[in-house]
Amino acid sequence: MTDEVLYEVADGVATITLNAPDRMNTISATMLAAISERLTEADRDPAARCIVLTGAGRAFCAGLDLQAQSKAESGSLGNLSTGSGAPGELEMRSAPPVVLHNLDTPTIAVLNGGAAGYGLDLALGCDLRVAADSAKLNTGFAKRGILPESGGTWLLPRMVGYAKAAEIAFRGKTLTAAEALDLGLVNHVVPATELAAYADRIAAEIAANAPLAVRAIKRMMRAAESETFEQNVHHVYLQLLPLLGTEDFREGVAAFLEKRDPSFRGR
Structure with a gap:
């Protein structure tokens, strides 16, 4: 298991931390599998009544590791596949956003910093989102010549309505935490220094039920x-x-x- 994904369970709460702060927690191939495994492990653990997903350092997740992805075979999305079963590949049904969507355990994305690309889809895939006032949500897929491949096209319209989702996605807007709160994309925005404690309180309330x-x-x-x-x-x-x-x-x-x-x- 890679140390780029940290995992701990305490007081009924499983915390999964993306731990590659030097590259703003962009997700490598090994991280993809590790995130799915940890999410599945937490969902099966009776001691974990709530799952917190967060990032180390100044970002939540800036997306896929583009440097690694650029070296991958064209069209393979690094190590994602539609089911060829080739060694080292992760089938779409085992990808973190799909696993996340099918969990029964409540999930909270704690946005300690920016969420972009794949990282944004991971955040939107959680049940609740708590953001630091300095966090930003980057929907700039169209500015990179791609589309939200990990659930964003399904999630965003359901959260904010079609017209608002279309404007956000087509313009490739970067939303501040305050704008995201107004749109209903995040549940709470708090000062960065209070984020961890605030999220802990919400997770503890869920775990107590x-x-x-x-x-x-x-x-x-x-x-x-x-x-x-x-x-x-x-x-x-x-x-x-x-x-x-x-x-x-x-x-x-x-x-x-x-x-x-x-x-x-x-x-």
Whole structure:
């Protein structure tokens, strides 16, 4: 496992840190696989009730490592493939944005600095985004002769509406943290010196809730993207039935009646 992707779990929160600050955390081929592996590991770990994705140094992620990508075979996106199975390749379905989209564990992108290209798609793919006031979101794909290949064309219109997404993407705008907040692309903007503590508080609040219920809520919100109202209500009911038999449900009711904070065990 590369040391360019750091991983730790503490107090119910798994933190994944892109750790290549000398190149603004641009993502190398080895990092692609490592990010996917760490995301999957966290999602399977009962001790990880929330996942934080952030970057070391002054940037969140400035995209793919273009120097490495320029040496790759044309059209292969470095080590991404559509499924040829060639050694060293990562199939699209195993790419970090796809893995990220299918996680049941809540995710928070902590934008300590700029997010551009692939890094922006990773940030948009998280459930929540908390940004330092100095952070910027760069959507300049069109200025580089490419398009958002990792979920941006699906995510951005759903977040801000088609017309705003079209203007942002077609103009290749770089958004300040304040502009991103106004558009609803980030949930919170705080001074850079307060970012880590602020994000920790949000992650801790999520981790303190009943994990089985939180995961079910996320699954149903994701399913709602492609279901009718009636389908989703029925789907939710099927998710509710097993939750009613859990220890966590009984603990939640008891804590409410006893006017105390609940202590959930994920059972």
